[in-house]
Amino acid sequence: MIRWIVTDLDGTLVGRDLAMVPASRDALRRFRAAGGQVVIATGRMERSALRYYEELGLDGPAILYNGARTVNLATGSVGRSCSLPPEAWKTLLAAFDDLPDGVHPVAFSGGEAYAVERAPALRDYARRDGITLRDPGDWTALPAGDVTKCMLIGDPLPDPHIRGTVTTRSEATYLEILPEGATKGSALRELAAAAGVPPREIAAVGDNPNDLDMIELAGLGAAVGDGHPTVRAAADVVVRACADGAVAHVVELACQANGWS
Numbered sequence: 001m002i003r004w005i006v007t008d009l010d011g012t013l014v015g016r017d018l019a020m021v022p023a024s025r026d027a028l029r030r031f032r033a034a035g036g037q038v039v040i041a042t043g044r045m046e047r048s049a050l051r052y053y054e055e056l057g058l059d060g061p062a063i064l065y066n067g068a069r070t071v072n073l074a075t076g077s078v079g080r081s082c083s084l085p086p087e088a089w090k091t092l093l094a095a096f097d098d099l100p101d102g103v104h105p106v107a108f109s110g111g112e113a114y115a116v117e118r119a120p121a122l123r124d125y126a127r128r129d130g131i132t133l134r135d136p137g138d139w140t141a142l143p144a145g146d147v148t149k150c151m152l153i154g155d156p157l158p159d160p161h162i163r164g165t166v167t168t169r170s171e172a173t174y175l176e177i178l179p180e181g182a183t184k185g186s187a188l189r190e191l192a193a194a195a196g197v198p199p200r201e202i203a204a205v206g207d208n209p210n211d212l213d214m215i216e217l218a219g220l221g222a223a224v225g226d227g228h229p230t231v232r233a234a235a236d237v238v239v240r241a242c243a244d245g246a247v248a249h250v251v252e253l254a255c256q257a258n259g260w261s
Contacts (some may be wrong), residue, residue, distance in 0.1 A: 001201050002254035005031055005247075006063075006188055006214060008206035009042040009052055010128075010171075012224050013247045018128060020052060024247035028056055031251050034260055039063065039191065041184045041204070041214060043170040045148075046071055046111055048129040065108065066168060066210050067187035068148050068178050079194075080187055082179040085164035086144035092177065093139050095160055103154035106133065109147045114139075121153050121173070150177040168210040176210065185213025205239065205250045207231060220257070222250045 005028065007013045013028075015021050028038050038056060041063035042049050053062055053073045061070045061079055070079035084092070096105050104122050107114045115122050115133040126133045136142055152158065152175040159167055164180050184206075192202060200219035204211070207227030215221035215235050223235035224246040232238050239249035255261075 002036070002203045002220060002257050003197055003201040004037045004039060004192070004203070005250060005254055006039045006041050006202060006204040006218065007247050007250070008184075008208070008211050009040060009044060009049065011207040011227065011242050012205055012211075013040070013242075014052065015243050018130075020055060021243060021245055021247070023245035024251075025056065027245070027248035027251035031254065032057070034255075034258075036254070036258075039188070041067070041188065041206070041211070043174075043176060043210060044129055045108055045113060045131065046073060048131050049073065051130065061191055063184055063187045063191070065149050066170065066176055066178055066182065067184045068182040070187050070191060080190055082148070082182040083145055084147045084150065084177070084179050088162045088164040088179075089142075089144045089147050089150075091162050092150055092160070096139065099152070100154075100156055100158065103152050103157060106151045106153060107139070107142055107147050108149050108151075109142050114142060119154075125153055125174075149179070149182075151175065152177070170208055170210045183213050184211060185215075185217045188214045188217060203250055203254050205247055207242065207246075220250070220253060222246075222253070 043066040059074045061072050068082045104117050104119045113131050113133050114136045155173050157175045165177050166180050168176050199217050202218040203220035204214045204218035205222040207224035221236045222239045223232040224242050226241040239246045
C-alpha cells in the first residue's frame with residue numbers, strides 16, 4: 001500500500017517553463033481524491049513553493065529548504081526548523097571573499113532570501129523561484145544562528161567542508177550549504193514517523209542528488225528518466241522524463257500497488 005507520494009518540484013513535477021507538467025499535476029490530484037496524501041519536498045523557500053502547493057490543493061506539511069524546514073503552507077504552522085550553527089555561518093562569511101569569479105552567495109533567514117550582489121545568475125535564480133533577493137547591506141546584518149541555509153550559485157562551484165554543515169547539489173550550478181542533518185530524507189522520516197506512516201508505504205520521486213536520501217528511504221524510490229545518473233542508479237525504478245509525466249508515472253505505479261483502477 002502506498003499512502004504517501006513525495007515529490008520534488010523542479011525537474012520532477014515542474015518543467016523548464018516553471019509550470020507543473022499537466023499530466024503529473026492531474027495524476028496527483030486523482031491520487032489525493034482516492035485517499036492518498038501528497039507531500040512536496042523542495043529546496044525552495046515558503047513563498048517560492050506556495051504557488052505549486054496551492055495549485056495541488058494541498059493542506060499538509062511541505063518539506064522546504066531541502067529539509068531544513070517543514071511548514072504547513074496552508075496554516076503557517078512550522079514543524080522542523082534548522083539553522084546553520086553560528087560558527088559555521090561566520091566561517092562562510094570569511095569564505096565569501098575568496099569565492100571564484102562567477103560564484104555568488106545567497107542566504108536565507110526569517111523567510112527571506114538575501115544577496116549583496118546583482119549578478120545575472122542571481123537575477124535568473126530569483127526569476128525562476130519567483131522571489132525577491134533582498135540586500136542586507138552587509139552580510140553581518142543577518143543574525144548568526146538564524147540562517148536557514150546558504151546557496152552558492154555559479155560555476156565553478158567550490159565544495160566547502162564546514163563543521164556543522166552538509167552540502168548538496170540541487171542543480172548543476174547550485175550548491176546548497178545546510179545545517180548538519182538537514183536533508184529531504186531526514187525531514188521525511190520525521191514527518192512520516194509523526195503521522196504513523198512507515199517508509200515502505202511511501203513513494204518518493206526526484207531528479208538530483210539532493211533527492212537521493214528520500215528516494216532511498218521510501219518503499220518505492222523513483223528517479224526521473226532525464227535526471228542525474230547517480231539518482232537513476234540508486235532508485236528502485238526509473239520513470240518517464242519530467243516533461244513526459246514522471247510523477248504521473250509514479251502515481252500509476254502507486255495505484256497498481258494499491259489495487260486502484
